[in-house]
Every structure is written in structure tokens, then in C-alpha cells.
Amino acid sequence: xxxxxxxxxxxxxxxxxxxxxxxxxxxxxxxxxxxxxxxxxxxxxxxxxxxxxxxxxxxxxxxxxxxxxxxxxxxxxxxxxxxxxxxxxxxxxxxxxxxxxxxxxxxxxxxxxxxxxxxxxxxxxxxxxxxxxxxxxxxxxxxxxxxxxxxxxxxxxxxxxxxxxxxxxxxxxxxxxxxxxxxxxxxxxxxxxxxxxxxxxxxxxxxxxxxxxxxxxxxxxxxxxxxxxxxxxxxxxxxxxxxxxxxxxxxxxxxxxxxxxxxxxxxxxxxxxxxxxxxxxxxxxxxxxxxxxxxxxxxxxxxxxxxxxxxxxxxxxxxxxxxxxxxxxxxxxxxxxxxxxxxxxxxxxxxxxxxxxxxxxxxxxxxxxxxxxxxxxxxxxxxxxxxxxxxxxxxxxxxxxxxxxxxxxxxxxxxxxxxxxxxxxxxxxxxxxx
Amino acid sequence: xxxxxxxxxxxxxxxxxxxxxxxxxxxxxxxxxxxxxxxxxxxxxxxxxxxxxxxxxxxxxxxxxxxxxxxxxxxxxxxxxxxxxxxxxxxxxxxxxxxxxxxxxxxxxxxxxxxxxxxxxxxxxxxxxxxxxxxxxxxxx
Numbered sequence: 202x203x204x205x206x207x208x209x210x211x212x213x214x215x216x217x218x219x220x221x222x223x224x225x226x227x228x229x230x231x232x233x234x235x236x237x238x239x240x241x242x243x244x245x246x247x248x249x250x251x252x253x254x255x256x257x258x259x260x261x262x263x264x265x266x267x268x269x270x271x272x273x274x275x276x277x278x279x280x281x282x283x284x285x286x287x288x289x290x291x292x293x294x295x296x297x298x299x300x301x302x303x304x305x306x307x308x309x310x311x312x313x314x315x316x317x318x319x320x321x322x323x324x325x326x327x328x329x330x331x332x333x334x335x336x337x338x339x340x341x342x343x344x345x346x347x348x349x350x351x352x353x354x355x356x357x358x359x360x361x362x363x364x365x366x367x368x369x370x371x372x373x374x375x376x377x378x379x380x381x382x383x384x385x386x387x388x389x390x391x392x393x394x395x396x397x398x399x400x401x402x403x404x405x406x407x408x409x410x411x412x413x414x415x416x417x418x419x420x421x422x423x424x425x426x427x428x429x430x431x432x433x434x435x436x437x438x439x440x441x442x443x444x445x446x447x448x449x450x451x452x453x454x455x456x457x458x459x460x461x462x463x464x465x466x467x468x469x470x471x472x473x474x475x476x477x478x479x480x481x482x483x484x485x486x487x488x489x490x491x492x493x494x495x496x497x498x499x500x501x502x503x504x505x506x507x508x509x510x511x512x513x514x515x516x517x518x519x520x521x522x523x524x525x526x527x528x529x530x531x532x533x534x535x536x537x538x539x540x541x542x543x544x545x546x547x548x549x550x551x552x553x554x555x556x557x558x559x560x561x562x563x564x565x566x567x568x569x570x571x572x573x574x575x576x577x578x579x580x581x582x583x584x585x586x587x588x589x590x591x592x593x594x595x596x597x598x599x600x601x602x603x604x605x606x607x608x609x610x611x612x613x614x615x616x617x618x619x620x621x622x623x624x625x626x627x628x629x630x631x632x633x634x635x
Numbered sequence: 636x637x638x639x640x641x642x643x644x645x646x647x648x649x650x651x652x653x654x655x656x657x658x659x660x661x662x663x664x665x666x667x668x669x670x671x672x673x674x675x676x677x678x679x680x681x682x683x684x685x686x687x688x689x690x691x692x693x694x695x696x697x698x699x700x701x702x703x704x705x706x707x708x709x710x711x712x713x714x715x716x717x718x719x720x721x722x723x724x725x726x727x728x729x730x731x732x733x734x735x736x737x738x739x740x741x742x743x744x745x746x747x748x749x750x751x752x753x754x755x756x757x758x759x760x761x762x763x764x765x766x767x768x769x770x771x772x773x774x775x776x
Contacts, residue, residue, distance in 0.1 A: 577644060577700055584642040584704040584749070585733065586672055586679060593676075612677055614646050616698040 202451045202514065205321035205353070206314070209461050210516045214509075217517070221256040221464055224489035229253050229262070232495050235280040238273055239497065259464065259487060260475055264498045267300060270440065275301040280495050291339040292439040292538075299339075302439050303493040309348065311490055315445035315459045316349020322450045322457070323408045323433040325379045327354030330405075332375075334368060334382035334390075335413065336536075337361040341443025342413055346381040349445065355379070362386065365393045372406065373399050380409035383536060384416035384424060384432075388567035391427035401429055410435045412444060414533050415525050417633075421453075434523055440499055441486045447521055455508050455520030462490045465519065466498070467507055470528040481506045483528045484521065502529045525633075532562060532628065534569045537605055541627050544573060544608075547599045553581040553592045557618040563631040572609040573600065576618055636757050637705045638770050639687040640747070643680040644700040647673070655680060658697045664690045667776045668747060670736040681736075683708075683747065685774050706749045707757055708768040713744040721746060724763055730756050740776055 204210050212220075230250040232239035242263050243249055252261055270278060279286060287306055291299040304312065325331060331350040335342030343361055350357040358375060360368060362382070368390060371377070380387065387409060394401065406428055412435035424432045436456050437444040446463050447456035458465050466475050467482040476482045484501045488494075503524040511517050532539045541560060548556045559574040575596065577589070589612060597610045645651045652671065659666070665685040672679045684690045687703055694701040711717040718737065725732060725748075733749040745768065750756040757767055 579695070579700045579702075582642075582644050582700045582702055584640075584679065584681070584702065586674060589644075589677065589679075590674065612644075612646075614644060614651070614698065615700050617646075 202324060203321050203326060204514075204516065205318040207515070210318065210457070210518055212461075212517055214517060217461065218256050220461060221489060222254070222258075224461075225256055225259055225464065225487065226250060226253040228487070228489050228491075228495050229497070231280050231492070232497065236278055236495075238269065238278055256464065259466070259498065262487075262497050264473065264485065264500050265496050266500055267440070270300045271298050274298055276303065278496075279303050279493055281305055281493055286493050288344075289339075290341045290344075290439055290443065292341070300440060302341075302443075305492045308442070308491050308493050311462055312345060312442050312445060313348040313352040315442065315462060316345055317352040318459060319410060319433075319435055319445055319448035320346075320349055320353055320355070320379070322448050323379060323410045324431070324451060325350070325353060325355055325408065329353075329355040329378045330358060330376055331355045331379045331381060332358045332360055332368070332372060332377040334360055334362055334380065334386060335444075340536075341437070341439045345437070345443035345445060346410070350381075365390060366397065369394055369397050369399055373403050376405045378405050378407050380406060380428070380430070382409070382411065383413050384411040384420055385414065385535075385564065385567050385569065387411055387424045387428065387432070388420065391424065392567065394428075406430045408433060410444075410448065412436055413536060417525065436521070436524070438486075438501060440494075440496060441488060441501075442491065446486065450512060450514040450516060452512065452514050454512070455522055457512065457516050457518040457520055460519055462488065464489050465507060465521065467505065468500075470502075470504075478509055479506055484524065502527050502531065504528055530628065532560075532630065534562060534571050534606060539571075539604055539606060543604050544600065547596070547603050548575065551592075551596060551599065553578050554596060555615075558627060559618050560628045561631065562628065569632070570609070571606060572611055574611045574613050574618060576615050577612050579615060636707065636767050636769060637753060638683065638708050638747075638768070638773055640704050640706045640749075641682045641684055641687050641690050641694075642702050642704050643682070643694055645671075645678045645680050647675065647677055652678075652680065654697075655694065655699055658694055658699070659684065659690055662689070662693055664693070667773060668736065668738045668745070670734075672734065681734075683773060704749065705753055706747050707753050707760075708773050709746045709748065709760060710743050710766040710768055711746060713739055713742075717744070718746060721748075721760065721765060724759055724765075725750065725756055728755070728759055730759065745773070745776075 285305050286303040288304040291301045333346045337343030408431040410433050421432050434449045436447040447458040464487045466485040470483040484503045484505050485498050504526045505521045505524045508520040555576040561572045563570045593610045600608045667683040669682045691701045731751045735748045737746045
């Protein structure tokens with residue numbers, strides 16, 4: 202099987218560490234001299250670029266959180282003048298304050314390099330037709346896969362998401378060989394294919410790269426069976442670069458991290474202590490080559506573990522285990538990030554409902570569904586159906602404004618939802634069980 | 636003239652109606668009339684009972700959301716035309732009827748009405764010599 206950049210992807214561990222140490226030092230210099238936020242933090246801690254003499258010195262550095270990006274919205278964490286930023290992306294966040302990221306020309310070429318490695322690991326090359334059904338726009342998925350696809354010389358079909366019947370028609374007419382989209386959309390396409398009258402053997406699909414949301418081994422098996430392809434897991438986040446941070450190889454036994462660009466650590470989410478190799482904890486990434494928005498020890502809140510053994514595919518790049526959980530309570534529903542606290546805020550602003558609620562998330566017909574059960578405040582319950590429906594509709598509208606999601610609201614009787622002194626169970630995610 | 640009706644919020648879940656009624660049964664509350672207004676997600680149980688305040692408190696203690704609404708009750712003969720006439724009197728003077736239900740007892744029919752202006756409705760109906768029931772008349776049924 203092909204490897205896009207075997208010089209790097211199969212590099213001996215000592216050489217990799219040496220390069221990482223150099224790049225970390227350069228990155229700390231870059232942020233120290235160009236980003237006030239980081240300079241102040243480092244000065245408070247009494248450290249500077251000279252404190253970094255090897256990659257192990259990374260432990261001395263402070264963590265960065267999503268809130269730091271929000272507090273410095275939109276561009277205050279950028280390490281270059283805006284005239285050097287040639288691309289801006291933003292990821293879904295709470296209304297009014299998405300997470301903004303910026304790229305220099307060099308950053309864009311790093312991005313297409315790492316996605317090129319990803320696609321090559323999925324057995325894609327210059328003779329392939331890649332259907333990019335990730336959303337194009339501020340979301341990094343579409344354009345990320347796009348430029349990586351062009352880099353390997355494939356014929357890229359920038360179809361973006363939606364219009365499922367057209368997706369299938371073009372898959373047949375153009376002879377798509379590689380599919381790039383979310384895993385749940387892949388299942389949706391598989392079903393639509395069944396109903397479309399186009400037979401599977403009229404298509405030339407051979408593999409797909411799927412990510413942007415957690416997905417189980419069972420889902421993978423379903424996608425592989427229904428579409429007759431090899432389904433490769435890919436991992437990324439906009440803050441680090443977008444898609445291309447890590448990807449499985451054909452052996453599907455962990456995701457190889459492009460650690461020459463994104464240095465990974467696993468920490469204890471409570472204490473911040475770096476955990477020994479192989480232990481499960483929270484993934485933290487440091488960008489060691491990015492110029493526009495370098496991030497030091499960025500906490501992803503994704504849970505995983507690192508595997509340093511050399512893979513049978515020949516790559517030495519460290520692998521992360523497929524992440525199936527988060528260390529915070531964030532949910533991802535239809536690709537949109539949601540914190541239960543956003544829902545609480547809306548409930549507290551409406552006098553007619555109590556702040557006791559239950560969020561039920563499920564996946565029906567391969568699409569995420571979300572229902573909010575909420576108790577009616579007794580003093581507001583009167584006799585009219587229309588009044589209760591008005592409360593329910595107004596709540597649904599307020600939730601949509603706050604979260605960007607269409608949430609089904611169900612009014613329930615008083616005291617049916619849990620009260621507890623500690624953290625009440627507020628979320629039932631039925632998707633995990635599937 | 637204004638009669639108290641009990642309204643109870645019910646989830647669309649099996650057993651909720653039975654539970655509400657058995658709570659009332661435990662204290663021997665008598666039910667004179669009952670109707671359920673439903674949507675797909677929930678219902679409102681409306682009842683005229685022998686002691687509305689007592690029933691309301693009892694339901695609240697058992698974690699039901701209950702409230703008292705004012706309605707009017709009219710006594711008439713049982714032919715459909717009498718019901719239609721009453722509704723026409725109200726619509727002629729632009730009083731809207733939110734809901735209505737009826738039951739028969741002792742040879743006469745009793746029609747329950749919730750109007751957007753109950754007092755105005757009473758005056759109009761009295762003007763047509765329609766018998767409006769007093770609270771005491773109905774609770775004792």
C-alpha cells in the first residue's frame with residue numbers, strides 16, 4: 202500500500218524527536234514574540250523560548266483552552282499580521298462566538314500535505330475520483346479534503362453536503378472511487394442508494410475517509426458492507442488544522458498522527474499531568490509548524506490513548522486509538538457542537554418552564570435526533586391547549602436561536618425529571634448503544 | 636353562576652389518566668363530568684368534581700400539575716336544536732367558545748361552556764331565558 206511521504210511517515214523515533222524539539226522551540230519563539238496572550242502567560246510562569254531545549258520540555262508549557270480562543274475572538278491569537286492570513290475558517294460554536302482559525306500560505310501547504318497523507322492511506326491517488334461531500338464553507342471539512350485531493354492529483358468533485366439523489370447520480374456518472382463525508386451521511390447515502398434503483402455494482406467506490414463525529418466499529422462494519430468499501434477513520438479539529446491531524450492506515454488499528462506537525466500528549470483531565478504511554482486520558486495537541494495560529498498544548502477534551510509501537514504498515518508515526526468519548530459534556534449532533542449548559546441558559550430565561558430537563562439523543566434512519574423533555578411550571582399551567590403549545594413552540598424557537606439545532610420539545614409532568622444534589626444525569630445518548 | 640372546573644396536565648403516557656383518577660378516588664371525590672382534550676404529546680383532563688379545591692390540592696400533592704378554571708353550565712332539554720341555539724346566541728354577539736361538553740342527568744342535559752367572556756355570556760343567555768346553573772346545583776349532582 203502506498204505511503205505519501207515515507208521519509209516522514211517512517212522516520213526513526215530519535216530523528217522525529219529531534220525535529221519535534223527544534224520545531225517546538227521555534228513555535229514558542231513565534232508565539233512569545235507575536236502573541237501577547239502567550240507572552241504574558243509565559244512571562245508569568247517565568248519561562249521563555251530559551252527554556253525549550255528538547256521536545257520533553259513541552260511539559261513546562263501552559264495549556265490552551267477553547268475559551269482562550271473565544272476570549273481572543275476573532276484574531277488576537279494570530280501570530281502573523283492579517284495581511285499574511287490568506288484563509289479564515291470558523292467552527293460551530295455558541296451563537297455569536299464561533300471558534301475562528303487563520304492560515305498563512307505555508308499553513309495551507311502543510312494542510313494539503315497532511316490530508317494528502319490521509320488520502321494516500323485510504324489508497325487514493327492520481328487516478329481516483331474523490332467525492333467531497335463534507336460541507337464547503339467556514340467548516341474546515343470540505344476545503345481540507347479538497348486541497349489534499351488536488352495535491353495527490355486525484356480528480357476532486359467538490360459536491361459538498363446534501364442533495365442526496367444527485368450525490369448518487371454523480372457517483373455513478375462520474376465513477377467516484379473515494380468518498381469523503383461524515384459516517385452518518387455515508388450510511389444515509391447507503392440507504393438512499395438502496396432506494397434509488399442504481400445498483401451497487403454500477404458504482405466504482407472502493408474506499409472512504411470518514412470523520413468529524415465519533416463512530417463505532419459497528420457503524421464502520423455497516424458502512425463497509427452496505428457500500429462495499431474500506432472505511433477509514435480520520436481525525437481532525439479546526440483549531441489544530443482541520444481534517445488531516447490523524448488518520449488510519451489500511452490496517453485500521455489506530456490513527457497515525459502527523460506528529461511532525463502536531464505533537465500529541467495524553468493528560469489526566471483533572472490534574473493536567475502527562476500520563477505514561479498507553480494510558481487513557483485527554484488528547485492534547487501542540488502545533489509545531491503552523492504560522493498563522495500556533496497553539497500550545499491545546500486541550501481537545503477527546504479521550505484516547507497513544508500507541509508508539511511501529512505499525513505493520515511500516516509507518517512509525519504514533520497512533521491514537523479511535524476516540525469514542527469526551528472528558529466534558531459536549532455533544533455533537535448532526536455535526537453541531539452542543540453543551541447542555543446552552544440549553545440550561547435558555548430554560549432559565551423562560552419563567553414558564555422549570556430548569557429540570559432531560560436531553561435524549563438518538564440516531565434514527567442514520568440521522569441524529571435530539572429531544573428535550575422539560576417540566577411545565579405549575580403556576581403557568583392553565584386550561585388551554587393553545588397556551589401550552591405556544592410555550593412549547595416558543596421554547597423550541599429560543600433553543601434554535603441559541604444552538605442552531607431543531608430540538609423537539611416535550612412537556613412533561615412535574616417531578617418526573619431527576620433532581621439531585623450533585624450533577625444530575627441530564628443527557629441520555631442512545632447512539633452509544635448502537 | 637361561575638362554576639369551578641379542574642384542569643390537569645397529563646403526559647401522553649400510558650396510565651397517567653388512570654393514576655390521576657385513582658388519586659381522586661382515594662379521597663372519595665365525586666366526578667360529575669369529565670373530558671380529555673388531547674394533542675399528540677399531551678392532554679388536558681377537565682373535570683367538574685364535588686370539591687374542586689380539595690381535588691386540586693390532592694393532585695398537586697401527588698405531583699400532578701392542576702389548576703382551577705371558571706366555566707359556566709346551562710341546563711336545557713336534550714334535543715340537539717337546543718345546544719345549537721345556545722351556541723348561536725353566543726356567536727351572534729361575538730363571544731367565542733373555547734370548548735364545550737355536555738352530559739345528561741335526571742332527564743335534562745347540562746352543557747358546560749368555557750367562553751372568552753363568561754360574564755357577558757351569562758347575561759346574554761339569561762336574556763334568552765336560558766337556565767344558568769349555580770355552583771351548588773352542579774356539585775351536588
